[in-house]
Amino acid sequence: MAAASDRDSFGDLPDELLWRVLSFLPADDALQTCVLDTRWRDLWRHATSLLFVFDGPTFPRYSRFEQLVKPVIHLRGNSLLVRCEIDTYPDDEPEDTFTNTRLLIDYALACKAEELVVRAADVKYDQPVFDVPLSLISQHLKTIHLERVNLDCSDLKFSGCPVLQDLTIQFCNIHARKMSSKSLKRLFIIDCCSLPDIVRLRICAPSLISLQLEVFEGLTPFLENMPLLETAHVNLDGGCHDHCRSNRGVCDNFVCGCHTYPVKEGVLLNGLSNAAKLDLIALPKMFLYRWDLKWCPVFGKLKTLLINKCFTAIDLVCILQHSPVLEMLTLRFDNTENIVGATGAQETIEQPLTCACLKFVHIECEKVDEGVREILNMLGRFGILPN
Structure with a gap:
């Protein structure tokens, strides 16, 4: 009907809806709508999302990125942005630099963007x-998502972003000794990030109210006090350097990870001690949680806890003794050899244990073997009956 009447088929739609449509289009597709008429040109200029994300073979993406950066900046002017997403590409001239990418980031910040996504495009391995x-x-930036990029600085200060709330670091190389932000509420360091291996x-x-730390290469970060923390998920996988090669927690090999643990303070658990919900997962060879428990952190607000087979029965009792308001406990393991196999310190298990608030205990395992029965008996001695 619109074609027959020679009318714009979108002419009756409100600007707000068309801005929404434009926000989902990559930069090159959105720019091409300007040829429709002057209304579309104004709509594009005032769209609040700018997506420099390109499909197709490698070379067209790289070439198109370089062609679009300066024209888009020139034509959009200083219209406000809410979100800017950038797949970065190295410049053709001068070689191996990112002048256009930096220009685009500066432009997004000048347009008061609230969310910035920067990822290095997979152009060539070299x-x-x-x-x-x-x-x-930026006085406006609330969300930063970084992917496949370098953070090459001794001190990652985000003091220049006083309203920053969400920071996601994914597949990145982090060379810093410190990361700091007074406003940050949610932090995610995930998916094979490379962390320092000499200084934590x-x-x-x-x-901070939410933390996710998992699947990284290097030393486990040291967490300073987080009084407002509510939830945390930590997974010390095979890339974590906080393990002992002898699988004993301490050895005579001075290049082993067990000698990187600080002498006068813990690493993780003290910083996590204010959380109401914790997931603490690791491979059995990772001793960091066990080392941290020697500092007897008190989990005064902890209500929900999930741990896996990296903890021994003695570790479990220690946590329960220092979690006075714990309500839900989940034990997840595919075998019980590690959790019941610890020797010595039997007196720790025999110490009084009161878990007046504990309502649910879930044991996730492939089968109920002798190890599971031993855990059930141990919990039963303290009046804790698993569900």
């Missing part, structure tokens, strides 16, 4: 990885 400019300064990354985020 291309350099983009180094994120760490002097990000110290994380200072006093306003």
Whole structure:
């Protein structure tokens, strides 16, 4: 009907809806709508999302990125942005630099973007990885998502972003000794990030309420006090360097990970001690949780806890003794050899244990073997009956 009447088929739709449609289009597709008429040109200029994400073979993506950056900046002017997503590509000239990418990031910040996504596009394996400019300064930026980039700075200060709330670091190389933000509420370091292996990354985020740390290469970060923390998920996988090669927790090999543990303070659990919900997962050879428990952190707000087979029965009792309001406990393991196999310190298990608030105990396992029965008996001695 619109074609027959020579009318714009979208002419009756409100601007707000068309802005919404444009927000889902990559930069090149969105820009092409400007040829329709002057209304579309104005709509594109005032769209609040800018997506430099390209499909297709490698070369067209790379070439199109370089062609679009300066024209888009020129034509959009200073219209406000809410979200900017960038797949970065190295410049053709000068070789192996990211001038256009940095120009685009500066433009997004100048347009008061609230969310910035930067990922290094997988162009060629021999291309350099983009180094994120760490002097990000914005009074409006609330969310940063970094993927496949370098964070090459001794101190990752986000003081220039006073309203930053969400930070996701994924597949990145982190070379910093410290990461700090007074406003940050949610932090995710995930998916094979490379962390320092000589000096631990110290994380200072006093306003943090949610933390996810898993599948990384290097030393486990040191967590400073997080008084507002509510939930945390930590998984120490095979890339974590906090393990003992002898599988004993301490050995005579001074290059082993067991000698990187600090002498005068813990690493993780003290920083997590204010959380109401914790998932603590690791391979059995990872001794960090066990080492941290020697500092007797008190989990005064902890209500929900999930642990796996990296904890021994003695570790479990220690946690229960220091979790006065725990309501739900989940034990997850495919075998019970580690959790019941610890020797000595029987007196720890025999110490009084009161779990007045504990309502549910779930044991997730492939089969109820002798180890599971031993755990059930141990819990039963304290009046704890699993479901």
